[in-house]
Amino acid sequence: MQVTQTVDEGLKREFRVVLEASDLDRRAISRIEELKDRVRINGFRPGKVPLAHLKRLYGRSVMVEVIEQAVAEANSQIVADNSLKLALEPKVTFPENQDAVQAAVEGQADLTYTVALEVLPEIVLADFTAIAVEKPVAPVEDADVDQAIDRLIDQNRPYETRPEGSAAEPRNRVTISFKGTIGGEPFDGGTAEDVPVVLGSDTFIPGFEPQLIGIKVGETRTVNVTFPANYLAPHLAGKDAAFEVTCTEIAAPGVVEVDDAFAKTLGIDTLDGLKDAIRNRLSGERDGLSRARVKRALLDALDERHSFALPDGLVAQEFDSIWGQITSEMQQAGKTFADEDTTEEAARAEYRKIAERRVRLGLVLAELGTKAEIKVTDDEVTRQLVERARSFPGQEQQVWDYYRKNPNALASLRAPIFEEKVVDHLLTLVQVTEKRVSKEELFREEDADKLAG
Structure with missing residues (x-):
């Protein structure tokens, strides 16, 4: 040779x-x-x-x-x-x-x-002890638990049929049948029979439920609404529609006693036990959001502190993955780049930067993980595989077999475990300061992160 x-x-x-x-x-x-x-x-x-x-x-x-x-x-x-x-x-x-x-x-x-x-670039890791990040926290208050119980009450509240001739009032549950038209023509999904709706629950199109106040059983009235501009079905977004609505039943909400008996209907022995379960669930959700926020801040700090040549092949591979997902979602939604107030050229440039960021951070985390001798055990991968299989009820064996027979698919489970372990290690090196925020701020930041991609 x-x-x-x-x-x-x-x-x-x-x-x-x-x-x-x-x-x-x-x-x-x-x-x-x-x-x-x-x-x-x-x-x-x-x-x-x-x-x-x-x-x-x-x-x-x-x-x-x-x-x-x-x-x-x-x-x-x-x-x-x-x-x-x-x-x-x-x-x-x-x-x-x-x-x-x-x-x-x-x-x-x-x-x-x-x-x-x-080849991979030589990476000189930054001084992590000089990095300072904030971790927003929103402890669960008693009022949060009470609000969660109120939602459970609404979901499990009994309703009693109101007397003949009664007019629907706010918080009543009305059962309706309707036929919708746009410009006088029926549209897909615009017709339904015997649909229950609690007036004031805001489960229907904005403006629909208020127009049912006062309706009686057997009465038919026309409800005029406008679909939201961001409605999930693009062919209906922003369109004016008329619904011919007929009421078949009106029921008033019953009283629910919040006690141990109510907890038992939900599979928990006592009311205190129910409150503890709710508090733990809410705490888990907020802890997850808090970690996501501090991780995002940490990754931003790493991105700012590391600059090196990126392998073109890795960037192209990551960009193709992102671009394929974006264009597929746009096609399914029936949207164009003009609808997003941009052009394909500008969008490509934007997502190219995102691909570069992901590759850069991936290489930095991999280098740090290697130097810190961080390992992912087979047991950890197996636990992740079990969780993945459980998310497909009735198809657990097929999911299990698929991952076990495809090394690349199994590696896709190992990679995020490795990343989280490296992030855990990093959080022991950097300066983390907790900042107390309201739950509204915590969840609003989540929306902002989603927009940021």
Whole structure:
């Protein structure tokens, strides 16, 4: 094997490799000889098939396998000999002249090819002890627990049918059937029968429920509304619609006693136990949000403090993933870049920066994790796999089998575990200051983070 480096620019390396025909032929003959005792050919006793005959039958396919193995071994040796840390798998390019490739496959000529490599940059980690981040916290108050119980009451409240001739009042549950039209024409999803709605719950289109105040059983009235501009169904967004609504039942809310008996209907023995369960759930939700906020601040700080050349291949791969998701979502929503008040060119530039940020942070976290000797155990991956399988009720075995049979899919479970462990380690190095905020601020920040992507 002859290896000549032809490119050494930035993170890119390229080598010209020559695999001698004599070496390839020697490997092929050795492989064919191994076949003698395994193949069965009419007219020949086992193990007595002439080598020349085997070569005529299997020579070409064996040589293809030999070349594939030789190329893989050569590439591995290049990486090892030059102490390279690869960003992506090597890219092999064979000669465009197919006659040259054919000659090599037939064992008549050397095989020359090029292998392009992209290496990881050298990363100098910042002084993490100089980083200071705020962690917003919103402790659960008694009022928060009471509000959660009120919501449970509304969800489990009994309703009693009101007397004949009663007019619907706020908080009444009315059962309605309706037919909707836009410009006098029916539209998909605009018709339904026997739909219960609690007046004042704001579960219908804005302006729909107030127009049902005062309706009686058997009465039909027209409700005029405008679909919100950001309505999930794009073909209805911002459209004026008229609904012909008929009321079939009116029920008044019953009284719910908040006591141990009420808790038992929810599977908990006592009211105090219910309150503790609610407090723990709310605390868990807020702790998750708090961690997300401080993690975002930490990643911002890391991004500001690290600057190095990025492997083009990794950035392109990340951009393609992001862009594919964005364009798919836009297509499903029936939206264009103009609807988002931008252009495709501007959007590409924006998401390219996001891809670069993700690659940069991924490399920084990987470097830190390596230096800190952070490991992800098989047990941790298995627990994550169990959780993933549970999220697909009825398909748990299929999900389990899929991940177990696909190393890349299993690696996708390992990566976020590794990242969270590195973040945990980082939080022990940086200065973290807790900042008490209201629950509204905590959740509003979540919306802001979602917009930021």
